[in-house]
Amino acid sequence: MKLIHQVRAVKNKREIANIKKAQKLSELLLYDVLKKLKTGVTEFDIARFITNRFVKLGAPILSFPPIVAFGKNSANIHHTPGKTKLRRGDFIMLDFGCTINGYCSDMTRTYFWGEPTKKQKKIYLAVLGAQNRALKQIQKGERRAKIIDRFARGFLAKVFKNNFKHGLGHGVGTVIHEWPNFKPKSEDIIPAGCVMTVEPGLYFKGFGGVRIEDMILIAKNGYKNLTNVPKDIKSVIL
Numbered sequence: 001m002k003l004i005h006q007v008r009a010v011k012n013k014r015e016i017a018n019i020k021k022a023q024k025l026s027e028l029l030l031y032d033v034l035k036k037l038k039t040g041v042t043e044f045d046i047a048r049f050i051t052n053r054f055v056k057l058g059a060p061i062l063s064f065p066p067i068v069a070f071g072k073n074s075a076n077i078h079h080t081p082g083k084t085k086l087r088r089g090d091f092i093m094l095d096f097g098c099t100i101n102g103y104c105s106d107m108t109r110t111y112f113w114g115e116p117t118k119k120q121k122k123i124y125l126a127v128l129g130a131q132n133r134a135l136k137q138i139q140k141g142e143r144r145a146k147i148i149d150r151f152a153r154g155f156l157a158k159v160f161k162n163n164f165k166h167g168l169g170h171g172v173g174t175v176i177h178e179w180p181n182f183k184p185k186s187e188d189i190i191p192a193g194c195v196m197t198v199e200p201g202l203y204f205k206g207f208g209g210v211r212i213e214d215m216i217l218i219a220k221n222g223y224k225n226l227t228n229v230p231k232d233i234k235s236v237i238l
């Protein structure tokens with residue numbers, strides 16, 4: 001007999017429509033956020049803007065409190081937005097989502113406020129490369145969570161040692177973190193019809209970090225990316 005979390009992981013059409021709607025709204029909002037960014041604005045200002053804007057757009061219940069992290073604060077995986085002001089050369093990490101009829105969305109994008117340094121660029125491209133590698137395995141039909149996690153983790157470890165400090169991703173549904181999980185020791189096999197995040201990251205204390213998170217729908221063959229916000233290096237330099 002299947003456990004309830006396994007049954008719940010496979011989404012029906014209505015559930016997928018809600019998740020997609022929540023994601024669409026978050027994307028609209030992300031573009032509004034990008035327009036709000038300016039030197040001197042605080043993380044708290046941006047976080048409050050996100051919260052208020054979701055209320056205005058008719059989705060007042062967020063998936064989780066928004067993460068807005070500038071500069072070295074982006075090295076903190078679960079940073080709480082504070083008084084830190086945006087400065088030239090900063091990383092900008094934005095991680096948020098909303099709910100529609102109880103169904104969550106989840107997305108992270110990392111931007112640069114001005115031209116990134118060589119090191120910043122290297123970190124970003126490593127994370128992007130790791131995500132692409134994991135997605136490629138899923139596309140090819142790999143469904144063992146730990147193998148998918150290993151592809152991303154192994155790639156990152158070749159460039160930077162031990163800086164990827166969390167699982168590669170998680171199921172999304174009526175709660176923001178649900179079964180299954182992309183983790184090194186996960187025994188999960190990802191079923192078709194399941195919505196997962198793929199979110200590699202690199203974090204350097206005192207310097208900053210990058211996380212790129214997309215939400216995907218696992219198909220029988222391959223997957224569908226539900227996140228449609230550009231993440232190539234050119235698009236993330238503001």
Ligand SMILES: [Mn+2]
Binds near residue numbers: 106199213
């Ligand atoms: Mn997530």
